[in-house]
Each structure stands twice: as structure tokens, then as C-alpha cells.
Amino acid sequence: MNIKKIIVIYKKEMLDLLRDKRTIITSFVLPIILYPLLMIGLTSMTSRQEIKLEQQEIVIYLNDMSQNEISREIRGSLSEIETLQIMDEAIVYNEDTYLDLLKDKSIEALITVEDSLSSTGYTILNLTCFYDETSEKSSMAYRKIRDNLRDLEEVLISKRLDKIKINSEILNAVEIKKENIAPPEQMVGFIVGKFLPYLLIILTISGASVIASDLIAGEKERGTLETILVSAAKRNELVIGKYLTIITISIITVLLNLLSMYIAFRHIFMQMGQTMGNFQLPIGNFALILLLMIPLITFFSAILLSISTYSRNIKEAQSYQMPLLFGAIMLSMVSFLPGFELNLGFSLIPIVNFSLLMRDIMLNNYQLSYLFIVIGSTLVLDVVTVYISIKLFHSENVLFRTAEEKSLKFWGKNKKNILNLQFVLVYFVIMILALYYIGERWQIQDLMRGLVKTEVLLILLPVIVILRFSKTDIKKTLRLNYTNPMNFLLVIIAALPFLLLAGIVGQIINLIFPLSDTYLENLQSLLSTDQNSIWLIIFVVGILPGICEEVMFRGFILSSLKKSGFWHGIIFTAVLFGVFHLDPFRFLPVSLLGIWLGYLAWKTKSLYVPILAHIMQNSLAILITNYSDKFKFLDFIVKDGNIAYWVIIPAVIIIYFVVKGLHTFNPAETQDNSLEY
Amino acid sequence: MITVNNLSKVFRQQNGEELYAVNNLSFTADKGEIVVLLGVNGAGKTTTMRMLSTILQPSSGTATLEGYDLKKDPQNVRANLGFLSGDTGLYARLTARETITYFARLYDVPENKIHDRINKMADLLDMHDFLDKKIDFLSTGMKQKVSIVRSIIHDPPIMIFDEPTAGLDILTAKNIISFIHKCKEDGKCVLFSTHIMREAERIADKIVMIHQGKVLAQGSWEEFIENTGLHDLDDIFIHYVNNVVKEDA
Ligand SMILES: Nc1ncnc2c1ncn2[C@@H]1O[C@H](COP(=O)(O)OP(=O)(O)OP(=O)(O)O)[C@@H](O)[C@H]1O
Ligand SMILES: [Mg+2]
Numbered sequence: 001m002n003i004k005k006i007i008v009i010y011k012k013e014m015l016d017l018l019r020d021k022r023t024i025i026t027s028f029v030l031p032i033i034l035y036p037l038l039m040i041g042l043t044s045m046t047s048r049q050e051i052k053l054e055q056q057e058i059v060i061y062l063n064d065m066s067q068n069e070i071s072r073e074i075r076g077s078l079s080e081i082e083t084l085q086i087m088d089e090a091i092v093y094n095e096d097t098y099l100d101l102l103k104d105k106s107i108e109a110l111i112t113v114e115d116s117l118s119s120t121g122y123t124i125l126n127l128t129c130f131y132d133e134t135s136e137k138s139s140m141a142y143r144k145i146r147d148n149l150r151d152l153e154e155v156l157i158s159k160r161l162d163k164i165k166i167n168s169e170i171l172n173a174v175e176i177k178k179e180n181i182a183p184p185e186q187m188v189g190f191i192v193g194k195f196l197p198y199l200l201i202i203l204t205i206s207g208a209s210v211i212a213s214d215l216i217a218g219e220k221e222r223g224t225l226e227t228i229l230v231s232a233a234k235r236n237e238l239v240i241g242k243y244l245t246i247i248t249i250s251i252i253t254v255l256l257n258l259l260s261m262y263i264a265f266r267h268i269f270m271q272m273g274q275t276m277g278n279f280q281l282p283i284g285n286f287a288l289i290l291l292l293m294i295p296l297i298t299f300f301s302a303i304l305l306s307i308s309t310y311s312r313n314i315k316e317a318q319s320y321q322m323p324l325l326f327g328a329i330m331l332s333m334v335s336f337l338p339g340f341e342l343n344l345g346f347s348l349i350p351i352v353n354f355s356l357l358m359r360d361i362m363l364n365n366y367q368l369s370y371l372f373i374v375i376g377s378t379l380v381l382d383v384v385t386v387y388i389s390i391k392l393f394h395s396e397n398v399l400f401r402t403a404e405e406k407s408l409k410f411w412g413k414n415k416k417n418i419l420n421l422q423f424v425l426v427y428f429v430i431m432i433l434a435l436y437y438i439g440e441r442w443q444i445q446d447l448m449r450g451l452v453k454t455e456v457l458l459i460l461l462p463v464i465v466i467l468r469f470s471k472t473d474i475k476k477t478l479r480l481n482y483t484n485p486m487n488f489l490l491v492i493i494a495a496l497p498f499l500l501l502a503g504i505v506g507q508i509i510n511l512i513f514p515l516s517d518t519y520l521e522n523l524q525s526l527l528s529t530d531q532n533s534i535w536l537i538i539f540v541v542g543i544l545p546g547i548c549e550e551v552m553f554r555g556f557i558l559s560s561l562k563k564s565g566f567w568h569g570i571i572f573t574a575v576l577f578g579v580f581h582l583d584p585f586r587f588l589p590v591s592l593l594g595i596w597l598g599y600l601a602w603k604t605k606s607l608y609v610p611i612l613a614h615i616m617q618n619s620l621a622i623l624i625t626n627y628s629d630k631f632k633f634l635d636f637i638v639k640d641g642n643i644a645y646w647v648i649i650p651a652v653i654i655i656y657f658v659v660k661g662l663h664t665f666n667p668a669e670t671q672d673n674s675l676e677y
Numbered sequence: 678m679i680t681v682n683n684l685s686k687v688f689r690q691q692n693g694e695e696l697y698a699v700n701n702l703s704f705t706a707d708k709g710e711i712v713v714l715l716g717v718n719g720a721g722k723t724t725t726m727r728m729l730s731t732i733l734q735p736s737s738g739t740a741t742l743e744g745y746d747l748k749k750d751p752q753n754v755r756a757n758l759g760f761l762s763g764d765t766g767l768y769a770r771l772t773a774r775e776t777i778t779y780f781a782r783l784y785d786v787p788e789n790k791i792h793d794r795i796n797k798m799a800d801l802l803d804m805h806d807f808l809d810k811k812i813d814f815l816s817t818g819m820k821q822k823v824s825i826v827r828s829i830i831h832d833p834p835i836m837i838f839d840e841p842t843a844g845l846d847i848l849t850a851k852n853i854i855s856f857i858h859k860c861k862e863d864g865k866c867v868l869f870s871t872h873i874m875r876e877a878e879r880i881a882d883k884i885v886m887i888h889q890g891k892v893l894a895q896g897s898w899e900e901f902i903e904n905t906g907l908h909d910l911d912d913i914f915i916h917y918v919n920n921v922v923k924e925d926a
Contacts, residue, residue: 008782012771019770223766227827230730230760231783234752396733 001240005233009241010248017211017249027207027249031257034203035264043268054083058141059107061087061098066115070125070156074113077152081144102130108141122160192265193362194336197355200257200293201332205300205325207253208246212304213317215242216393221313225399239305239393243386246301254293258286285361292361292371295378296354300328302385309392312401327351335359342366345512347373350381424560427466428576434458436582448532451540460548463556478555483606484665491600491609494658495616497651498596499624502589502617503643509585527625534626538619546615553577553594554601554610570598593617603662678866679706679729679835683738686724686890698724700890701738706866706883708834711857713881714870715914721890722870723762726839729868730760742835756784759829762839769813773804773823776812777830784831791830798826802856818849825856836860837868842876854880874910884910886917893917 017023062078064071079086087107098110110130115123129145132138158168182190219225228238262283303324311317331351334340335358342356353374360366392398439458443450467474474480527541553573561569574594578587597610624631628638637647686699699721706712714722727733729740731751739746745753767776774795781791799805802822807815812823821841829836838857842850857880860867871877877884878898886893894901894917898910907913 005783008779012768012775012779015775016768016770222769223764224768226727226732226760226762227765227780228783229732230755230758231780232752232756232785232831233783400733 001234001237005237006241006244009233009238010244013215013242013245014248017214017245020214022210023214023249026210027253028256030207031203031253032260035257035260036267039264039268053136053140056083056137058084058109058137058144059087060084060109060111060141060145061101061107063098063110063112066113066125068115068123070123071113071115073156074125074127074149074152077148078145081148084141084144099130102132102138105132105135105138108132108135108138109145111145190363192261193359196261196289196362197335197358198329198332200254200289200358201296201351201354202325202329203257204250204254204293204297205304205328208250208297208301209304209318209321209325211246211249212301212308213311213314213321214308215245216305216308217311217314217317218308220311220399229399235393236390239309239386239390243301243305243389246305247298250297250301251294254290254297258290262286285364288361289358292354292358292375295375295382296351298382299350299378299385302382302389306385306389306392309389310398310401331355342370343512343514344373348377348512350378353377420560424557424576427462428557428580431458431462432580432582435580447526448536448540452544455544455548459552463552467556477559478551479559479601479605479607481606481608483604483609486665487600487604487606487609487662488612490658490661490665491613492616494596494655495613495620497654498593498613499617499620500637500643500647501651501655502593504645504648505589505592506586507642509588513585524625527622534622537622542619542622543615546611546618549577549580550597550601550607550611550614553580554597555607558598558601566602570595570602573598600662604666678708679712679740679742679868681705681725681729681738681740684725684728684735684740685737686721686728686733687736697890699728702887702890702892703738704885704892704895706868708866709861709864710882711861711867711869711880712883712885713877714868714885714887715872715874715877715881716870716887717872719889720872720887722872722887723839724890725887726760726762726837726868726870730758730837731755756831757833757835759831759833759836760839761824761828761837761841763841763843765824767812767820767823767827770811772809772811773815773819774808776823777827780827781830786831794830794832795826798830801859802826802852817845818852821845821849821853825853829860833865835866835868839870840872841869842871842873874914878910886914888918888921891921893921 060078062075064075075086078084098107101107102110108131112128112130114126116126118124127149129142131142157171161168161170216225219228229235304321307320307324308317311320328351331349332355334346334352335355340346340356342353342360346356347353347370353370357366357370357374360370435454435458439450439454441450442453464474467477527537553576557576558569558573561572574591574597577594577597578591581587581590583590597613600610600613601607624634628634637644681702681704684699684702685697688696688698690696702721702725704712714725716722724733728735729742729747731747731754735747739748741747742754743757745757747754768779771779777795777798778791781794782788786794795808799808802825804819804822804826807819812820815823825841836857841853845853854876857867857869861882869880881898883895883897884901885895893914894904896904901910901913902908905913905916907916
């Protein structure tokens with residue numbers, strides 16, 4: 001690689017982009033004008049709005065059904081509120097009419113007053129205030145009425161106490177005063193920290209994506225790519241030169257963002273100077289965030305560059321960028337969520353880590369160790385993505401991709417062809433939606449019955465129907481073949497070691513992402529016999545899923561992915577199996593189990609084997625949960641609810657011998673060619 | 678000079694079948710010679726030229742350009758090569774001079790020579806009026822001139838032109854043809870592709886007729902007349918295509 005060449009390319013790209021109006025607008029103009037507009041505009045507008053609201057006339061109706069002294073006092077007290085007008089009660093409507101008036105916003109609130117007697121003989125006035133929470137005016141009316149009547153109540157109570165000669169101070173047993181100790185800097189940090197990461201990430205990525213799509217996909221579109229490919233510049237020099245261009249412009253964008261934001265803030269605080277007192281904006285934090293943005297930018301630039309390399313034209317690049325942008329938006333929003341604290345697990349997830357770290361920096365309470373982990377892990381990802389970019393740029397299949405014609409042809413006439421990757425994906429998405437919307441509702445109504453309905457109606461039945469209608473050989477597709485009985489024995493031997501391994505994986509995930517206790521309790525209660533008999537649970541949670549899910553995954557899906565090759569098919573099926581459980585924390589252990597089940601199906605050519613393995617897995621988990629006291633031999637494996645890590649060794653050894661056994665009993669030569677991968 | 682040896686390129690099509698875009702192609706092109714690759718649409722001209730300019734990797738066979746092997750030494754092949762095709766574009770936001778300077782630097786032309794070379798080429802192609810205008814504002818003919826200069830700014834011994842006159846009016850096309858003639862006189866080795874028989878007839882020292890990736894026939898204009906007894910290149914081409922069809926049957 002020649003640095004001088006890279007600089008030549010870099011300079012040209014910068015010149016080219018700086019003459020592009022779109023770049024100028026999205027990367028430079030937008031950040032500069034956005035913050036002043038956003039903040040100054042917003043604050044002045046909301047304060048004006050509030051003043052306007054305060055001064056508006058409020059009309060309410062008081063339906064006084066008790067007509068006694070106190071209720072008249074209430075009327076008197078309410079009428080003292082300025083801007084509040086109580087509608088004349090001479091016109092006697094019924095209550096419904098008034099509710100209608102409230103709905104069409106002719107009045108802001110409706111109060112009904114009734115009285116009742118308490119057991120000790122005091123009159124209690126029952127007031128109901130009808131108002132519309134979605135209307136700001138109506139909500140304000142409610143607040144004013146509530147405050148006013150609270151004061152009145154105090155007066156009334158002290159009168160009553162006076163009557164029986166008790167000092168009203170007796171009511172002040174506990175006095176609560178609130179004193180906010182957060183310095184104004186921290187308050188600013190708290191507010192800014194919530195939306196800053198989000199804004200910054202979105203603005204940078206959207207700026208960078210415009211540039212990135214232009215840099216390579218744009219060259220393809222305009223036919224200039226060939227000219228630089230035949231030049232004496234090497235391909236990695238071209239990629240690096242372009243990469244540096246995206247990074248430079250993105251850094252300028254971030255810089256402008258932060259600067260503009262800082263100035264806008266200062267302006268606002270200067271205006272409010274009298275009330276807020278004198279304080280400094282945390283400029284050091286802004287600088288640290290700028291520094292932190294650099295690895296994030298380099299990471300995104302590399303991904304965007306790969307997308308741009310792969311795409312045939314700008315439009316295609318933009319459509320591939322969409323999911324990335326959406327994903328980034330979703331992930332960056334964690335800073336809005338309460339209760340999300342940066343921990344080891346989150347510090348390894350791109351974007352989430354930056355979002356949380358930036359928030360903590362603005363709050364002035366971040367840990368240096370996480371700062372380094374976040375930067376370090378991102379730099380590793382950087383290197384990987386840049387490497388992928390360069391690799392893509394070397395591949396002629398990628399650079400000269402021809403139009404894909406067969407896009408949605410799988411609905412075609414050939415019925416045998418229906419089982420392919422696209423079909424499986426579409427089917428899987430529909431099934432997940434059905435599980436989420438229909439299955440979960442059934443399960444809320446009645447857990448056990450719902451589970452049975454879900455497994456049979458949503459998982460098993462559709463597969464059978466599809467296979468019938470696609471005229472495929474069901475027996476062959478589902479691998480309903482005779483198999484050596486020894487396979488069943490081997491699977492039974494492997495069940496406990498596998499359960500323990502999966503448990504250990506879950507345990508490690510739990511270390512990185514500590515789960516809440518309620519989550520674990522929910523999981524346990526599903527398996528426990530508190531409400532249902534053990535046999536019912538074993539049938540519903542152990543046996544039925546074993547059969548239905550195996551037909552679906554190791555039968556239908558795995559056969560449909562034949563063409564993708566043996567390991568690809570198994571791994572892809574396992575990933576779908578993991579997603580299917582709709583639980584991010586169990587994704588990894590479940591997928592691992594999926595690989596094992598897929599391997600069994602492929603190796604023994606019989607679905608019966610993974611079905612048994614699946615049933616064993618589930619049932620064993622149920623038995624251990626319920627009868628841990630009877631499994632005494634497990635006591636030295638499980639300590640304080642945690643599986644000892646040395647268990648990995650014997651477990652792996654046992655599984656190794658089981659795999660050897662599977663090889664002996666299912667020699668490759670006899671493998672049915674039609675089922676070969 | 679260019680020596681092509683059993684060069685083949687296989688593309689995998691969407692339906693999974695293999696397509697021999699170039700099939701066992703062999704020919705040579707010498708210094709001071711204009712060799713025309715002549716073939717109908719889809720014959721494999723562009724694919725051949727892309728392989729020779731190292732953009733695509735040959736599936737089998739190889740070629741040497743100025744003694745450098747395509748596969749072993751692509752870097753040197755590119756340094757000795759000027760490549761221009763009819764559908765290559767230019768950077769719209771750069772001026773003609775900026776564009777040419779950029780490519781001169783990519784080709785390692787010494788910084789102090791760039792200015793002189795641009796001026797010399799501008800004299801030759803009458804480009805001084807628009808050298809400092811943005812490409813966006815240039816006419817098609819002006820753009821084509823910029824493209825030519827861009828592709829040969831490093832004074833390469835070998836030039837590859839893939840249908841450079843496609844879509845141009847006769848006057849501009851004639852300019853380009855006469856420029857190519859001049860290159861030949863300067864002792865360059867020129868490989869030129871077209872599907873227009875007349876054009877081939879006019880400038881070629883040697884014609885390589887290709888069809889469905891294979892060489893139909895090669896030789897000079899005179900040799901073709903001698904071998905077939907026909908006087909029109911269209912007829913000669915059809916004659917050879919029919920021959921192949923007969924052989925296949
Ligand atoms: N990247 C590619 N992938 C698959 N097939 C390709 C690819 N590039 C070219 N082909 C096919 O190779 C064959 C030869 O194409 P090529 O572009 O070399 O022809 P050509 O002689 O230049 O034709 P034209 O006069 O239309 O430019 C065509 O059938 C084309 O469809
Ligand atoms: Mg072509």
C-alpha cells in the first residue's frame with residue numbers, strides 16, 4: 001500500500017464531495033441550523049403556550065346534588081379561581097348531556113357532588129371530577145380544581161377539629177420537604193444525556209450513508225468504477241482512500257453538531273441566567289463525546305462502505321442502508337429507557353454501548369474501564385468490517401453483479417420447488433407473527449390449554465397442510481425413516497450432559513446480562529407442579545413440543561434448506577429455532593440445542609431420533625426443577641443454584657463418545673442420496 | 678505488445694448454468710498495429726478486454742501485455758495500459774483538468790510533467806476552451822475527449838478501446854478514429870472493439886472476428902478477401918458465422 005496514492009484518492013474524493021450539494025446540506029448545514037431552531041424555537045414556543053393556557057377562560061359545570069352548607073362552600077371556593085367560570089345551574093340537563101358537552105370541549109370539566117355519612121356520623125362529600133386527560137386545557141382545569149379543593153379540605157378539617165377542641169397541628173406527624181441536590185450541570189447532563197446520543201448517532205449515520213452510497217455504488221452507476229480499477233492504484237488503496245473520506249466528513253459533521261448544540265445551550269442558559277444562577281456547561285464532556293464518536297464513526301463508515309461496494313447503484317445502496325438505519329435508531333434509543341445501566345454485556349453491543357456511555361458521560365458518572373471496553377471492542381469490529389470491505393472490493397462477482405431476475409419466482413408453477421429458502425423465510429415470519437399475536441393470547445387465557453393449541457394448531461398443522469398441498473413426499477421430507485435402535489440409547493445418554501452444557505451457557509449469559517428474578521421465576525413456574533400435575537406438564541411442555549417442533553424445524557425447514565449445504569442448513573435451522581423461542585436471553589443455548597438436533601436428524605436420517613432427544617431435554621429439565629431433592633447425585637454438580645464449570649469436561653467427553661457411536665451405527669455409505677446435503 | 682493464450686471466462690448464470698462468455702481465445706497484437714475485435718452484441722468483446730485490463734480474472738488461459746503476465750503481475754500490466762470503453766463515465770463535479778490530473782497521479786506520472794502533458798494533449802485534441810470547466814457542463818464530444826486523455830495520460834505502450842465511438846456523431850467519431858491512427862504512428866499497440874463492420878474495415882491492420890466467445894477467423898482485410906472471395910466485410914462475417922453453424926450441425 002502506498003500512502004501517497006491513498007492521499008491522492010482521498011483529496012480527490014473530498015474535493016468531489018465538497019462540491020456536492022447533498023453532502024453540504026446533510027453534513028454541514030443541517031447540524032448548524034438544527035439545534036438553534038430546535039431548542040430556541042421549542043422553549044419559546046412551550047413557554048408561550050403555557051402562558052396562553054394559564055390565561056384562558058375555563059368553563060366547568062358543577063352538579064350539586066347535596067345542596068348543603070359544605071357544597072355551597074365548595075362552589076364559593078371554586079368561583080374564587082380567576083379565569084374559572086361555573087356554568088349556571090338553572091338550565092337543568094341530565095349528566096349525560098354534560099358529558100357530551102365535555103366531549104365536544106364546550107366545557108372543560110364536570111363535577112358532581114353527593115354526600116354520604118361516615119360510620120362515625122360525619123358528612124363526607126363525594127366529589128367526582130370528569131375531565132379529558134388528552135386535552136391540555138381540560139387537564140389544567142382538573143389541576144386547578146384539585147389544588148383549590150385540597151386547600152378547602154384543610155380549612156374544613158381544621159374547623160371540625162376546632163369544634164372538638166383539638167389543635168390541627170396534630171395532623172402534621174411527618175413533614176416532607178424536597179430539596180434537589182443535583183447541581184444545575186448535572187440536571188443539564190441528565191436532560192441532554194437522554195437525547196444527545198440518539199440525535200448524534202442518527203445525524204452522523206444519515207450523513208455518512210449519503211456519502212458512502214455515492215462513493216462506490218455511485219461510481220458503478222456513473223460508470224467511473226472501471227476507470228479507477230484499471231488505473232495503477234491498488235484496490236485496497238482505493239478502499240482506504242474512500243474510507244478516510246467518509247470518516248473525515250462524518251467527524252466534521254459530529255463536530256458541527258456538538259458545537260452547534262453547545263452554542264444553542266449557552267444561548268438558552270444565558271437567557272435564563274437570572275433564575276438558574278451562574279454555571280458552566282460541561283465542555284469537557286462534550287470533548288470526550290467527540291472523542292468517543294470517532295470509533296463509532298469508523299465502524300459505521302466501514303459497514304456503509306461494504307454496503308456501497310455490494311450495491312449496483314445508489315438506490316440499491318440506500319435500500320440496503322435502511323435496515324441499518326432503523327436498527328441504529330432503535331438501539332440508540334436505549335438512553336431514553338430507565339433502568340438500563342451500562343454493564344459488561346451492554347458495553348459489547350455496538351450503538352447500545354455508545355448510547356449508554358454517552359448518557360453516563362453527560363451525567364458525569366461513567367467508569368473508565370467501560371470507556372476502554374467500548375472503544376476497544378469497536379476498534380476490533382472496525383478492523384473486521386474494513387477487511388470485509390476490501391475483500392468485497394476484490395471480488396468481481398460483487399463489483400460486476402448482474403441484475404437478479406428470479407426475485408419472487410418461488411410462487412411459480414413447479415410445485416416440487418416450493419420448499420426453498422425464500423419460502424421458508426416467509427413462512428417462518430408468518431408463523432412468528434401468529435405465535436406472538438395468537439399463541440400468546442391463548443396462553444394468557446389458559447396456559448396449559450394455550451400451549452397445546454399453539455403447538456398443534458400453529459406449529460404442527462400448517463406444516464402438514466403445506467406438505468399435503470405441495471405434493472411432496474411427506475415421509476421423505478420429514479424423514480420418517482426406520483433407524484437403528486442404538487441411536488435412541490445414545491441420545492438418552494447424551495441428554496443430561498447436553499442439558500448441563502446448555503445450562504452453563506445460560507449461566508454465562510446470565511453473568512453478562514443479569515436477569516431479573518421475576519424473569520427466572522416465570523420460567524420456573526412454567527415447569528413447576530404447583531398448579532398442574534407432573535404428567536400434564538411433561539406432556540404439554542415436554543412431549544408435545546418435542547414432536548411438533550421437530551416436525552417443523554428438523555423436518556420441514558431442514559429439508560427445505562437441502563441446497564444450502566449440510567452445515568449451512570443445520571446452522572440456519574438452529575438460528576431460526578433460537579429466534580422461534582422469542583426470548584433473547586435463551587437464544588444462544590436454544591440455538592446450540594438446535595445444532596445438536598439438526599446433526600442428529602442428518603446423521604441418523606430419521607426424525608424420530610431428534611424427537612426423542614428434544615423430549616428428553618425438556619422432560620429432564622422439568623423433572624430436575626421439581627424433584628431436585630430426589631436427584632441427590634446432582635448435588636455435587638449444582639452448588640447454590642449454579643452448575644459447576646468443571647462439568648463441561650465430562651459432558652464434552654460423553655458427547656464425544658456419543659458422536660463416535662452415532663458414526664459407527666450410521667455409516668456414511670448407507671446414507672440415502674436423496675437426503676444428502 | 679499483447680499475446681493472448683487460450684483465454685476463457687465462464688460466468689455462472691442465475692439459473693445455475695455456466696456461460697462461456699469467452700472461450701479459448703488466442704491472438705496477438707504488435708507494436709504499431711491496430712487490432713480490431715469484431716463481433717455482434719454479446720460476442721464477448723467487453724469481457725475479453727476487461728480480462729486484459731485485469732478488471733476480471735480469467736477462468737483459464739492467460740495473456741501477457743508488454744511481457745507482463747496478466748495473472749502474476751497485474752500491477753505492471755495496468756501501469757502499461759490505457760483503457761477506455763464507450764460506457765465509462767467521468768466525475769461530473771470535477772473540471773476536465775482536475776479529472777486528468779487525478780488519473781495522472783493514480784498512474785504515477787511525475788508531478789512536474791503532468792502540466793506539460795495535459796497541455797500537449799489539449800493542443801492535439803483542441804481542448805483548451807473547456808479544460809477548466811466542470812465535466813457536467815461539457816458536451817458528449819468534449820467528454821469523450823476528456824475520457825481519452827484521462828485514459829492515456831501516462832503514455833502507455835498499449836491502448837485498449839472498447840467501442841469508444843458508440844453513441845457519438847460522425848464528426849466526433851472521426852476525431853477519435855484519427856487520434857487512434859496517430860497513436861499507431863507513435864508506435865503504440867492498439868486493441869479496438871466494435872460491432873460496426875465499416876469501422877473495422879477502415880482502421881484495422883488485423884481483424885479478430887469473435888462470435889459466442891470463440892474466434893471465427895483472424896487476419897488482415899486483404900487476407901479475408903483472398904480466402905473467401907467476398908468483398909464486403911458484412912458478407913465475410915456472415916460467411917464465417919454460417920461456417921461455424923454448419924460445423925456445429
Ligand atoms: N458479470 C457477468 N455475469 C454474467 N454474465 C455476463 C457478465 N458480463 C457479461 N456476461 C455475459 O457474457 C456474454 C458476453 O458479454 P460481453 O459484454 O463481453 O459482450 P460484448 O461483445 O461486449 O457485447 P456488446 O456489443 O453488447 O457490448 C454476454 O452473454 C453477457 O450476457
Ligand atoms: Mg461490450
